[in-house]
Amino acid sequence: MVANPLFALLGAPDESDADAPILRAALEQFALTGVRRTSTDDIARRAGINRATLYRRLGAKSDIVAAAFLYEAGRVLTQIDSGTGMLADHPADAEIDDYIVRFCTTTLVTLRDNRLLHQLLEVDRDETLRALTIGAGDVVELASAFLAERIRLVRERSGGSTGASEIASLSAVLARLTQSLLLTPGGPPHLHTHAEITAFSASVLVPLIRGRA
DSSP states (O other): OOOOOTTGGGSSOOTTSTTHHHHHHHHHHHHHHOTTTOOHHHHHHHHTSOHHHHHHHHOSHHHHHHHHHHHHHHHHHHHHHHHHOOOOSSOOHHHHHHHHHHHHHHHHHHHHTOHHHHHHHHHOHHHHHHHHTTTOHHHHHHHHHHHHHHHHHHHHHHTOOOOHHHHHHHHHHHHHHHHHHHHOOSSSSOOOSHHHHHHHIIIIIHHHHHTOO
8 A cells, every 4th residue: 555655745756766657657547537437457557567566556546546646746846846946045025025925826826727637627527626625635734744844944034933833733724725726716815817816925925924914
């Protein structure tokens, strides 16, 4: 069965991992036929292995689905990090604010533009939404850990509070907010344009992340 690789995925996913090609094959198959209509035989065939090997490496279909979505989440978080850029060791206040706005904007735009997610929603909307809501506990935990590291970095370099409990709670709330904005784009807050996302990030998220709300 799959071990929970949450914290290992906070860096770039290890493409040398023997399971990585299987997880990529599973994601490709899900995008073609949807999660519900994909069998373990389909995944094994696309990965070039037999079903017994697939089960021994990754477990039952539900385990494979969870691991594949978690793997994709790790890839997306790496994209977000790359798109945001670095925060200077001794940044000015304006640089910190700009970094937070850039990070928040990049996060939402990257998630909304994810081609795999769009394809999955097109071919199997119900099962994809299920995987990203009631089946997304590990993904939310991974996102929370990712956010906690960035919030801690910002506060360390800006003289803010670095209390672990406070940062963990804020990270969990922001991960849930991001999940909601991704899956329920209608309704407030209205963040449909780049300008709206930037303004919301500057007015609401910057004070929260810096600990000044």
